Every structure is written in structure tokens, then in C-alpha cells.
Amino acid sequence: MKRVVAVFRAAFVALAFVATLAVAAPVYPVVAARSSLAFSGTQQGERFNGVFRAFEARIQYAPDDLAGSHFDVTIPLKSLDSKNSERDAALATAEWFDFTHFPNATFRTVAMHMTATGVVADADVTIKGRTRRIAFPFTWKGSASGATLDARVTLDRLDYGLGTGDWADDAMVGRKVEVTVRLVLGPVVPVEVPAAKPTLKAVGQPKAKR
Amino acid sequence: MALRSTAGGWGSVTRAFHWGMLLLLIGIVSVGYYMTGLPLGAAKLQIYALHKSIGLTLLALVILRALWRLSEQRPALPPMPIWQVRVAIGTHLLLYGLLFLMPLSGWLYNSASGFPLQWFHVLNLPALARADPHLKVLARSLHEIGAGALIGVVALHMLAALKHHFIDNDVTLRRMAPWRGDRF
Numbered sequence: 001m002k003r004v005v006a007v008f009r010a011a012f013v014a015l016a017f018v019a020t021l022a023v024a025a026p027v028y029p030v031v032a033a034r035s036s037l038a039f040s041g042t043q044q045g046e047r048f049n050g051v052f053r054a055f056e057a058r059i060q061y062a063p064d065d066l067a068g069s070h071f072d073v074t075i076p077l078k079s080l081d082s083k084n085s086e087r088d089a090a091l092a093t094a095e096w097f098d099f100t101h102f103p104n105a106t107f108r109t110v111a112m113h114m115t116a117t118g119v120v121a122d123a124d125v126t127i128k129g130r131t132r133r134i135a136f137p138f139t140w141k142g143s144a145s146g147a148t149l150d151a152r153v154t155l156d157r158l159d160y161g162l163g164t165g166d167w168a169d170d171a172m173v174g175r176k177v178e179v180t181v182r183l184v185l186g187p188v189v190p191v192e193v194p195a196a197k198p199t200l201k202a203v204g205q206p207k208a209k210r
Numbered sequence: 211m212a213l214r215s216t217a218g219g220w221g222s223v224t225r226a227f228h229w230g231m232l233l234l235l236i237g238i239v240s241v242g243y244y245m246t247g248l249p250l251g252a253a254k255l256q257i258y259a260l261h262k263s264i265g266l267t268l269l270a271l272v273i274l275r276a277l278w279r280l281s282e283q284r285p286a287l288p289p290m291p292i293w294q295v296r297v298a299i300g301t302h303l304l305l306y307g308l309l310f311l312m313p314l315s316g317w318l319y320n321s322a323s324g325f326p327l328q329w330f331h332v333l334n335l336p337a338l339a340r341a342d343p344h345l346k347v348l349a350r351s352l353h354e355i356g357a358g359a360l361i362g363v364v365a366l367h368m369l370a371a372l373k374h375h376f377i378d379n380d381v382t383l384r385r386m387a388p389w390r391g392d393r394f
Contacts (some may be wrong), residue, residue: 044326046328084324084325092249172256
């Protein structure tokens with residue numbers, strides 16, 4: 001009997017270990033309707049606010065597994081809205097975001113580490129084909145129904161070639177742009193069983209010719 | 211030339227308002243019609259900023275001018291038919307009305323479009339309304355129709371002044387002239 005219990009215990013521990021590995025840093029789904037990616041700049045001495053109405057974020061995070069945590073965000077730039085149609089039209093041009101050639105901006109963390117003030121991610125921000133590594137401090141609040149992630153960083157628009165030529169003047173459009181991230185994350189999705197995938201594919205796709 | 215107007219002629223303050231504002235009006239109307247066709251860019255934004263700065267200057271001037279005008283006596287009109295007196299009064303009221311309407315509708319248009327408003331990089335002014343596409347269309351129409359009306363009324367005012375000077379040979383134009391005294 002003792003042997004049986006020991007075997008079961010060993011099996012349980014092993015299973016738990018494997019399970020821990022599998023879900024160490026879970027992926028949270030973003031509740032789009034309650035999340036926002038906003039920015040705030042200055043134009044002719046006055047603050048204006050804008051948002052990116054669409055973005056795709058893959059948020060994999062566990063406070064106790066920073067090495068296994070990873071944020072990967074893609075922002076379709078044409079979802080930009082600064083509540084001013086003329087300004088939006090200007091921001092689409094080659095001197096600003098150049099939507100035609102650079103439709104997306106991306107944000108990818110490369111590492112995360114604990115500091116005295118909280119967790120800070122080192123992240124590569126790519127806009128208009130230019131990549132800059134930034135420090136991205138954020139606040140994570142876990143709850144029974146998911147989590148929230150809040151962050152605010154300041155970017156220099158000229159680092160990314162935004163507002164070239166006559167636009168570079170800081171008095172007309174300020175160089176500092178404050179980006180505010182608010183992500184509301186739903187409950188963690190159960191990890192998919194790999195074996196289920198081929199079945200889904202077989203159903204979803206036409207059969208290959210032999 | 212006295213600062214204040216007398217029964218016989220306009221004072222130097224009124225004349226300065228009259229000709230100074232005319233110069234600014236010629237400038238702002240020219241810039242106004244030129245700037246709308248410019249391609250989207252930093253230059254366009256700067257020319258719009260100039261237009262707005264001159265417009266705010268004119269708004270301040272017309273407020274001061276109206277207060278000054280109310281505070282002093284108006285020189286007597288030269289003898290003329292009563293209908294001409296009525297047309298003259300109507301034209302002057304319309305001029306004042308349009309001089310108020312133009313900067314205010316422009317300011318409203320700017321606010322409804324969601325643009326900042328800055329007077330020559332010195333002073334930022336609050337928005338008159340929130341960004342609103344419907345209000346934007348309305349304010350824009352007011353501003354455009356107002357511009358046409360202002361040009362028309364100024365032309366009428368000018369033709370009337372020339373008619374008084376060359377046809378009636380009266381003092382109407384001479385007593386507003388920037389370079390002459392009150393007495394003729």
C-alpha cells in the first residue's frame with residue numbers, strides 16, 4: 001500500500017511539474033472593448049489626445065516567471081484617431097507614419113526584470129521601420145477573472161522619423177509623445193491539446209489530392 | 211488731429227482703427243483664400259496659424275473699436291437724402307456685425323475641427339466648442355459666407371465713399387483720410 005501511494009505521489013508530482021511547465025506563463029486574452037492604446041502629444045502649445053482603435057496583443061505573463069513572460073503587440077496604424085480628420089490625414093502621409101509603406105507598428109518585449117519600483121520590460125518598439133529599445137515599466141494586477149496591465153511611456157517622435165522636414169520643429173508639434181496602455185485581460189484560455197490540431201485541420205481544410 | 215472725434219470730423223484713434231484694420235483685413239482675406247488650396251503639410255499649418263493669429267488680433271481690435279465708437283460722438287453726416295442715411299447706417303452696422311462674425315465663426319470652426327488656437331506662439335486660447343463634425347460644417351459655412359459678405363459690404367462702403375468724394379464733393383472721405391486734419 002505504501003508503495004502504491006509513493007508511486008501515485010511521484011506520478012502526481014511529475015504531472016504537476018509538467019503542468020507547471022506548460023502553463024508557467026499563461027497567455028491572457030485581451031478584452032478589446034475595455035482596453036485602450038492611447039497617445040497624447042502637443043500641437044502649437046496645446047495638448048491633443050488620440051487612440052489606436054485596433055491592436056493585437058499576445059500577453060503571456062506570470063509574475064513569478066518573468067523569463068517566460070512575453071508581450072507581443074502589433075498595431076495597425078490606420079486605426080489611428082486623433083479626433084481631427086485633417087490631423088489624421090496628415091499623420092497618414094510619408095512625413096509622418098507613412099501608412100502606405102509601414103502599415104503596422106510593433107512592440108515586442110525582449111526581457112523583463114524586477115526593479116525597486118516594479119517590473120520593467122525591455123521592449124523593442126518598431127515604427128516606420130525604425131526600432132528602438134525602450135524601458136517599459138508596467139503595473140500588473142491579477143484578479144479572479146483575469147488581470148489588468150497599465151503602463152505609460154514617453155517616446156520621442158523623432159526617434160522614429162515621425163514628422164520630418166518642416167514638421168521637425170518642436171514648437172509646432174512637440175517631440176515628446178506620451179503613450180498610455182490600458183489592457184483588460186480575460187481569464188486564461190486553457191492550453192490547447194496538440195493532438196486536437198490535426199483533427200481540426202482535417203475538418204477545416206479540403207483533403208489533399210493524392 | 212484730436213484723439214477723439216468731434217462734431218466736425220473723426221479723431222485719430224478712429225482713423226487708426228479704420229485704416230489699420232483695413233490693412234489687416236486685406237492681409238487676412240488674401241491669406242485666407244490662398245491657404246485653403248495648399249497641400250497638406252507643415253507650411254499649410256503655419257500659414258493657418260498666421261491667419262488665426264491675425265484673426266484674433268482683428269477680434270481684439272473690433273471689440274476695442276466698438277467700445278471706442280460707443281464712447282465718443284459721431285461726426286454729423288453731410289446733407290444727403292434720408293434713404294442714403296439709412297443705407298449708410300445699415301452698411302456700418304453690417305460691417306461691425308461681420309467684423310465680429312468672421313473671427314468668431316473662424317474660432318468656432320477651429321474648435322469644432324479639434325485644432326489648437328494660439329496667438330503668435332504667445333497665448334493659447336480655449337476652444338469655443340468640442341470637436342463636432344456637424345458644428346464644423348455649420349461654422350465653416352458661416353465663415354465662408356461671411357467672408358463673401360464682408361468683401362461685398364466693404365466694396366459697397368468703398369464705392370459709397372468714392373461717390374461722396376467725387377460726385378457729391380462732400381467731406382465724407384476726406385475726414386476719414388489718414389493724412390489730413392479735421393478741418394477743410
